[in-house]
Amino acid sequence: MQPNSPAPGLYITGLGSQYPPYLLRSEDLDQLAARLHDVSSPGIQKLLRVNRSTGIETRSAVKPYEAGFATQTDPSSITEIDQFFRQAGVDLAIRACQKALTEARVSPQQITHTIAVTCTNQGNPGYDFHVARELNLPPHVDRMLLHGVGCAGGLSILRAAAQIAGGASLRRKPARILAFACELCTPNVRHYLSMAECSTDTDQVNIAAALFSDAAAAFVLCNEYATAQDEKVTPQFELLEWCCDLVPDTAEHMTFYADIDGYRASLDRDIPKYIKSAIRPMFERLLPSYDEQFKSRSTAEGQLLSPLGICDFDWALHPGGRAIIDGVAEVLQLSEDQLQTSREIYRTRGNSSSASVLIVLDRLRSKSKKAHVVATSFGPGLAIEMALLRRCQMNM
Structure with a gap:
């Protein structure tokens, strides 16, 4: 290219x-x-x-x-x-x-x-x-x-x-x-x-x-x-933007090490606070590029669209804990509908670590009609991952 x-x-x-x-x-x-x-x-x-x-x-x-x-x-x-x-x-x-x-x-x-x-x-x-x-x-x-x-x-x-x-x-x-x-x-x-x-x-x-x-x-x-x-392929999502980041001075807040009798984990009580503070800046950093790419595709199809905002996205949030889900909802002013699937997975299945956010993304397809999705997860580091996707198949 x-x-x-x-x-x-x-x-x-x-x-x-x-x-x-x-x-x-x-x-x-x-x-x-x-x-x-x-x-x-x-x-x-x-x-x-x-x-x-x-x-x-x-x-x-x-x-x-x-x-x-x-x-x-x-x-x-x-x-x-x-x-x-x-x-x-x-x-x-x-x-x-x-x-x-x-x-x-x-x-x-x-x-x-x-x-x-x-x-x-x-x-x-x-x-x-x-x-x-x-x-x-x-x-x-x-x-x-x-x-x-x-x-x-x-x-x-x-x-x-x-x-x-x-x-x-x-x-x-x-x-x-x-x-x-x-x-x-x-x-x-x-x-x-x-x-x-x-x-x-x-x-x-x-x-x-x-x-x-x-x-x-x-x-x-x-x-x-x-x-x-592959003529038979039907895309489910188009991935348009993604990034990762580290929250400074939090390396020991979440750890998971091998021990002689199993794995030894540590989870600091301040993790929800750090995640709340990190998610909005990351989303705002990715949104302009995502919006531009989405608009360029829609313009080619003859559509004229307003700028996108937080309310236009469903959130596939890693269900790491109730304080995390509630904290993100508060700081981003998300509706219950936007976090419905993350809450349901957390309530009925708990936190399955790395697999959880992908399960939320999978289940989200049958739960909402929004065209845009933010997927975000976090782990030791503290590391924050985020991806912005456009839904290709809409269940109307």
Whole structure:
């Protein structure tokens, strides 16, 4: 492409999400703690109080608390958690990918790249290798596995896919990218309970056991060279703008490290405050370019449109917690309709880390008629990811 030429066309042509079959209620964690731990300890009491106040009615889980890791005398080791992910996590990711491929009308042999993310597995070869093999993707497929981005990961892989697809467009080559996220958080609950029981400082009690759940999500992103070749492809979203940023001096506010008995997480109570302050400036930075690109396409179709604003967008907000959702709604003056899907996912399934924002984006398609969507997520760093998309298929 020459300087000042139009940006490459980037299209999400298929989306898929997959929850495991079990749902955990808040009282299930109470019962698990009572069965295996000293519920009179200050740390356990603090965790269970938080558990009853999250606003989450049910969390998705790969196992109920009456089976598997929840029935062992001791918490699962990091080795056991790793082995379990390589079976249950891979299977969950495969099902999400199959849904995305089916909707995109793309065969496994047509996939040119894969981009995966997880924070709940660290093995080598990565879990993306096993997913690609089970899906019968070509052995020469270009694979990428992201790590270290936590809950921001769903949009991190969207950003990486956009950059790769744009690079392929510069070379006038088709790109059909299968991107997926998978997290198994509940196998780590026993470790969190044990840590809470031993804690002498209730301010340091990790509340992750009350928030996190299990899920996988996937999408297929194609550039304009791929969609031109595939007559049956029906784009769902066009990706027009994206960016990432770090909130200064917040690196220790959200962490997730491997420990001998599982993963050790930390979540600072000030996270909602920092996210509230970061989201509006990021959106306002992206909006003019998005508006210009959208207008240029609409003008070519003979439409005359007013400038876009916050009220014109649905928000696929990562459901990281009720304080985060409420805080973003307040600072941006969003309506309940604009955050309806994020709230529903949080209430009924909890926070599935990197997969959550993609699940919200997937479900949003059947919930609203707005033509524009902001997707935003955040993770360790504190890192903020944002993408602005135009809906191609409207459910009127």
